[in-house]
Amino acid sequence: MASLSQPASEPNTSPLAKFIWGPENLQRRCDLLKELPQHAIFKNEVNLAALSRRDHWAYRVQQAQALIGIWLKKGWSRDHFLDANRMIGEMPCSPQFRIFFKNIQAQMSPEQKAFWIPKVERFEILGCYAQTEVGHGSNLRGIETSATFDSTTDEFILESPTVSSSKIWIGALGAWATHAIVVSRLIVNGHDHGNHLFMVQVRDLKTHDVLPGITIYEQRDKTLNTLRGLDNGVMRFFGHRIPRSQMFAGSSSLSRDGTYNPPINKNHSYTSMVIIRGLLSSELGLDAMKALYIAAHYVAFRRQFGANPGGMETRVIDYASVKNRLFPAIAREVAIILNGRQITAAIEERLGTNMEDMHIMSVGGKVYASEHAARDVEIARLLCGGHGTHESAGLGRSYTLLSAARTYEGDSYVISLQLGRAITKCWQRGGEDTLPALGYLRRLRKPTAYQQRLRQDESQAWHDRAVQDDVLEQRVSILAGQFLEDTRKGKDTSFQVLELTMAHTDLHYVRGLYSALESSPEEGKMALKALANLFTISTLVNGLSTFAGSDYLSYNDIRSMKEAYQTALVEFEPHVPCILGAFAFTPWETRSSLCPVDKSPYDAIVGHAMGSELNDNRFMRPTILNIRSLWKNQQESRL
Amino acid sequence: MASLSQPASEPNTSPLAKFIWGPENLQRRCDLLKELPQHAIFKNEVNLAALSRRDHWAYRVQQAQALIGIWLKKGWSRDHFLDANRMIGEMPCSPQFRIFFKNIQAQMSPEQKAFWIPKVERFEILGCYAQTEVGHGSNLRGIETSATFDSTTDEFILESPTVSSSKIWIGALGAWATHAIVVSRLIVNGHDHGNHLFMVQVRDLKTHDVLPGITIYEQRDKTLNTLRGLDNGVMRFFGHRIPRSQMFAGSSSLSRDGTYNPPINKNHSYTSMVIIRGLLSSELGLDAMKALYIAAHYVAFRRQFGANPGGMETRVIDYASVKNRLFPAIAREVAIILNGRQITAAIEERLGTNMEDMHIMSVGGKVYASEHAARDVEIARLLCGGHGTHESAGLGRSYTLLSAARTYEGDSYVISLQLGRAITKCWQRGGEDTLPALGYLRRLRKPTAYQQRLRQDESQAWHDRAVQDDVLEQRVSILAGQFLEDTRKGKDTSFQVLELTMAHTDLHYVRGLYSALESSPEEGKMALKALANLFTISTLVNGLSTFAGSDYLSYNDIRSMKEAYQTALVEFEPHVPCILGAFAFTPWETRSSLCPVDKSPYDAIVGHAMGSELNDNRFMRPTILNIRSLWKNQQESRL
């Protein structure tokens, strides 16, 4: 794998790269890479990790200023802005076109959009999305903030009656935002109509002071420095008033006389969630892939133990311990990226129609991407040994982002419950024949037809798509069967639903990957086939515990499956440079001392140390000298 | 579990607490808790996370100054100092009594000890341990730094010939240390005698300037803020000279005339590693337990979904998703703490004798503790939903420490190779009958005697120690068998050794836990029995994939095993307050907004936000106002 030793210095625009990134995404990436690195503020020279929280945030605001200026000047798309944001790292402007804009787009009336969207697109107002409260995150029905209609003034009065009703975790609210989309119960004439969205100005547009009737505190640091450049905020309302026109009126609305017009379909309430989870499904994969890209180049460079002919030690990428962690992770993240993008596209196509199946799909995608991404980045770091633990390796930054993603936009266990519910519903009404995603439930109607031994003594059999699919279906049907049985018995199934969701998504991601491959360019077909095969067999091997005690797989099956897995690893190995070469993250994107282009990683690591803010430690020397003589005081006082 | 709602405000000194902490450890902890929180610098008021790297480090130096002063004054033991260090968090003085002192104690000659130990114990000199190089961490044979004997002056000349020979990752070397124990090849008359230890002064004792012939750079931030208060350093030697007397002469030595006296037994070379890994085996468990303690109290307070009689929502601790993560993790970490302490004690007892089996034991303990601790802390964080992601929750701090522990003092895969080697050796010489730790290899001599079906249809059977032990032995013997077969075939087994090491340790930790229980106080016997049972059955369930395709466990076995697991969870549940109560971490130790004693977590979280360094954001308002008007420039320039 000689070509791995040299990371890319520019983006790759080959047909394979277009296929992997998506042609428009790649074009946007090229646009951004041409422009952004030229600007001093984006030059990666400031060591953000060493700054205080205050200075860090201020620097991120300055980066936001520069980015918004460039974006306006270039007339780029909103997607350009989103991508730039992801490349640069979290800034207070991050929520603007994600959760703020997307909710406006999905849930305001046409007139409201005409009024608000231009302001949002010009950054004339700065937005955030205020849903979570101190007491309620997962259970939105428990939200306590109320918006009571006052028909005398045609206004809503916002109240946060308790500490637990304080809005919290609101990204960009702490110091940056002028406006918040507030999720609040709508109260009309003493009647509670449940949660609705309201556009609420929170700071004065001239002075940036928090408006009267509102208190806002910034939340301080998040763990592991997660999203340090973002000012999450805590907010309470004390009789704050907003005009009636600021209730989102895309589906339900309130007339001047207090008549409530309920939504025609209930879709709207989760549309924006579906969109964001869809986005995350592929985005998180790209972040994890960047970490694996860095690690792959470093382990191809690093040598340790085992002298080879010529006296050089063995490259660590050649050890089983490294291959068995790195290669399946690469395959998995490519599967996540390609499937995630299919989910995003499907959601966009279906906007406005019945989206219940998209809802389930986006849950699977988000849970799968976040659970695997956090672990795969940790794998990347561990692969690099001690040097993976340098901040300058660039692996920790991804970890904080990806690990938190297991919680935000819905805790993995909590949102997996939705797949459980879909399965129960489908099973009860016998819907599996018309709902292809849950077709595997058929196996539960005729269990005996499927429980015979597979008998794939030859490892070659495991490379057969039909055999692979059979095992994947069998596994998820076993888990679904246990789930349905436990549900019937009234047991709490909230633990097992996560494994069920992962197995369900394993099956669909394998299928989705193979179907995506059909439109792949000739150039990369071999590589992608080897990748898909490895991804598939690795999901089989990782899912084996489900088959303990089952007759379905025999001892010989397992032996041959594990052999097939090793073959798939070996077959994928020569294609690794081709796959990583298609990603071709530039040094500006990786910001990693472990894969520099113009020097060796060792020079980069030592060079980085030469800039340490503690190299001049004269300011602490008097203290250190004092410490070294403390024992004398002790001896004197004993005399 | 009502009593869980109130975390402890003082340490518990009941017989159970003594048993769990160890009586001396608990006494030391009480001594420290009485003294340290009184001092302003240890009052937990400074928000370290918000500081710049430089200020953070400086604050840690000041804490070190205070701690050393108190320690000298009180005349406390070295163990007191180590424990205080762990409570306060990493400071530059952390290596002094760990790796610095312990190497001196284990590897210097009596005369050398008489000279150096008093200086170390007085903090007259400040130490660090310099082994790892840029190019070599795991493979110590590859170390390039050389100490060449110059008989004309009776000195060694230290050289770092290349960038890759730079010492790196050396904790406390970056700015703090005056002395380093340097691992270097010994060269005498052109003959390379391999690695030896040398005491090297690196900074001037009057000015704290780095000495001529040496360069030192501080390494800058570590990922995820890991050990931010520690100044890890990179060091090179350019013909730096030290007297011959500074070669560690506890086992091998060099005479004035250049005669090399090789070590009599090779034990010495790994003694200090064994000691430190032994220490880590239990320490890491305590850190993870602290995180679980915080999470347990929070999930007993937090309510979400599912109204109960009286209208209150369900406590999240009552969900299967929470119980199935939290309770086994608590049981596991107690098992780790108790077994780890047994390892530490066994090592101390055996110092100076043949320690090969201690070596293997300490590898198992360190790998097991670090792999589980990192995951269990992540579980703790995820259990707490969004609020677990506040820095003030106190969970991230443990994670950074524990996740890095998978790498430092030996990468998990690399050091697991040593168990693999021991197994191969034992198998080849038929030693399993005399080496109880590897007794399970007997099963491989007569496989048919063990492969019959277990047939434990009744879940009650799984609570039987003999049945439990049989499955644990069977599992590790299957893995050992595959390992030996692959080794015989010349395959690279470096991936599978980690699973083998974990299974080996599962078996021994279950046994160790039950044997520890024999001396437990009456008071906690029931609780500890329920805990041991849960730990055991959870290791069985988590190890099921090994049995896929095997006749050993039937479908009914698995079903009854999973039932037994749920029973074990239910039986452990009422004892959770008792176990956590024995740990009784004080608020000063947890430093967590999620388990305060004098207010509700919600008040603590919001209160914490009120102190944010970004609440006064006037300094950035001009920039924000400018951003909001950037679009106007754009419009103007278009006119």
Ligand SMILES: Cc1cc2nc3c(=O)[nH]c(=O)nc-3n(C[C@H](O)[C@H](O)[C@H](O)COP(=O)(O)OP(=O)(O)OC[C@H]3O[C@@H](n4cnc5c(N)ncnc54)[C@H](O)[C@@H]3O)c2cc1C
């Ligand atoms: C970095 C970050 C950024 C965020 N940004 C925003 C933002 O901009 N705007 C916004 O509105 N919110 C935001 N949030 C909030 C986030 O969406 C919520 O924290 C998240 O949805 C989790 O909800 P929770 O905190 O209530 O978890 P909880 O529900 O309290 O979870 C606690 C535990 O209970 C378990 N649990 C809960 N319910 C059940 C059940 N029914 N069955 C079984 N187990 C259960 C969970 O698995 C979890 O282990 C952010 C959060 C983070 C961490």
Ligand SMILES: Cc1cc2nc3c(=O)[nH]c(=O)nc-3n(C[C@H](O)[C@H](O)[C@H](O)COP(=O)(O)OP(=O)(O)OC[C@H]3O[C@@H](n4cnc5c(N)ncnc54)[C@H](O)[C@@H]3O)c2cc1C
């Ligand atoms: C926070 C921290 C503090 C530290 N403090 C100190 C200190 O005070 N003093 C000091 O001297 N050192 C210190 N170290 C260094 C530490 O001990 C080493 O980094 C660690 O032992 C790992 O070695 P490595 O970096 O060479 O890993 P590598 O060996 O380079 O590991 C890279 C990858 O290769 C794999 N690998 C390597 N060899 C094999 C093999 N034979 N078979 C299969 N796979 C293999 C590993 O599994 C890993 O995935 C510290 C490190 C850290 C992170």
